[in-house]
Amino acid sequence: MPKITLKEIKNIMETSGLNAEFRVDSNNMWGDVVQKGRNVPFFYMENEVDYQTVLFNYLSESSEDISLILFHDNLPCGIWPLVFDFNEKEPLKSINNQYGGVVLPPLFIENFPKKSQRTIVKSCIEFLNKLLDLSGGECWRTNESSLDGDVSQWYQIALEQGAELDKVSYEMHLDLSMSIEEIRKYIRKSYRPLISAGQKNWTVSVMDKYCEETWDKFRTLHKTVAGRVTRSSETWNIQHQAIKNGDAFLVYILNDKDIMVGGACFVMSSYQCNYSVASYDKQLSDQPLGHMIQYQAIQTMKEKGRKMYYIGDRFYKENLPYVSEKQVHISHFKQGFCSKIFPRIGLLFKPLET
Numbered sequence: 001m002p003k004i005t006l007k008e009i010k011n012i013m014e015t016s017g018l019n020a021e022f023r024v025d026s027n028n029m030w031g032d033v034v035q036k037g038r039n040v041p042f043f044y045m046e047n048e049v050d051y052q053t054v055l056f057n058y059l060s061e062s063s064e065d066i067s068l069i070l071f072h073d074n075l076p077c078g079i080w081p082l083v084f085d086f087n088e089k090e091p092l093k094s095i096n097n098q099y100g101g102v103v104l105p106p107l108f109i110e111n112f113p114k115k116s117q118r119t120i121v122k123s124c125i126e127f128l129n130k131l132l133d134l135s136g137g138e139c140w141r142t143n144e145s146s147l148d149g150d151v152s153q154w155y156q157i158a159l160e161q162g163a164e165l166d167k168v169s170y171e172m173h174l175d176l177s178m179s180i181e182e183i184r185k186y187i188r189k190s191y192r193p194l195i196s197a198g199q200k201n202w203t204v205s206v207m208d209k210y211c212e213e214t215w216d217k218f219r220t221l222h223k224t225v226a227g228r229v230t231r232s233s234e235t236w237n238i239q240h241q242a243i244k245n246g247d248a249f250l251v252y253i254l255n256d257k258d259i260m261v262g263g264a265c266f267v268m269s270s271y272q273c274n275y276s277v278a279s280y281d282k283q284l285s286d287q288p289l290g291h292m293i294q295y296q297a298i299q300t301m302k303e304k305g306r307k308m309y310y311i312g313d314r315f316y317k318e319n320l321p322y323v324s325e326k327q328v329h330i331s332h333f334k335q336g337f338c339s340k341i342f343p344r345i346g347l348l349f350k351p352l353e354t
Contacts, residue, residue: 125349
């Protein structure tokens with residue numbers, strides 16, 4: 001089918017009652033809205049939206065960033081990361097996870113009235129359903145993990161508008177508001193002596209400023225361990241720029257020949273950190289490199305004043321074959337550093353019956 005233009009998408013917005021502008025036309029307005037949000041997840045940081053957009057475009061050249069700045073009474077009140085790919089069976093998404101793309105809810109500025117949020121969310125869902133119908137897609141998905149135990153407006157209205165239960169998954173977090181002594185109690189007991197012993201034999205360093213040489217070592221390590229280039233240079237540049245902007249940092253270990261043998265990049269909002277990408281020398285699998293890097297990262301997050309560490313998905317054997325055995329084992333390792341596991345309940349919308 002012919003490509004759906006931004007002008008056509010804009011018309012669908014208007015017929016859905018959605019007052020919004022595309023992020024690409026917003027003249028740096030995105031960051032202003034983020035600063036007015038409360039406990040903003042890292043997914044809404046503009047560098048992360050750029051990163052996800054590039055990843056989707058790497059997978060499909062027909063994908064397009066249609067992320068929106070939302071308005072109320074002609075003032076910006078929210079942001080909404082969104083990619084549209086009219087050639088995909090699931091054409092709408094904000095981020096990609098192991099089960100495919102999911103749409104994030106819009107993020108509103110702090111103290112924005114609930115009644116106004118509800119009106120806008122209804123228009124957002126109507127907008128997505130109309131795009132789904134126009135593209136001939138099979139469905140779009142969303143999910144929510146409520147860290148405070150409350151169900152959001154987005155989730156409630158989605159159910160009211162006919163969303164179906166998709167799947168339940170799980171995600172791991174560490175509460176960084178605890179003292180480091182309290183956090184150590186949550187670290188898996190078998191990991192604690194490994195961290196202590198490793199710190200005597202290895203030096204763990206943190207890169208939180210722009211450094212081409214160190215970043216190139218990390219990219220080289222990742223390519224060597226993977227055996228090939230798995231990501232575009234643009235995604236690496238976005239993450240390096242995030243470090244330069246103070247929105248990410250790299251924790252790494254060098255051997256006595258100044259060769260990097262382990263490293264992990266962590267991205268941040270002002271509230272939350274995320275374990276983004278990591279790589280470790282396979283020949284040193286008997287060394288607790290990952291344990292030391294996680295522990296140093298947690299200390300760095302606390303020093304930088306972050307409150308929550310999003311460690312990632314917790315996979316189980318029941319998730320096979322959507323994920324690999326390796327991913328199940330990696331998530332088991334990550335669980336050794338978390339203090340809370342939350343269920344994430346997924347919903348999906350199918351095309352409206354005519």
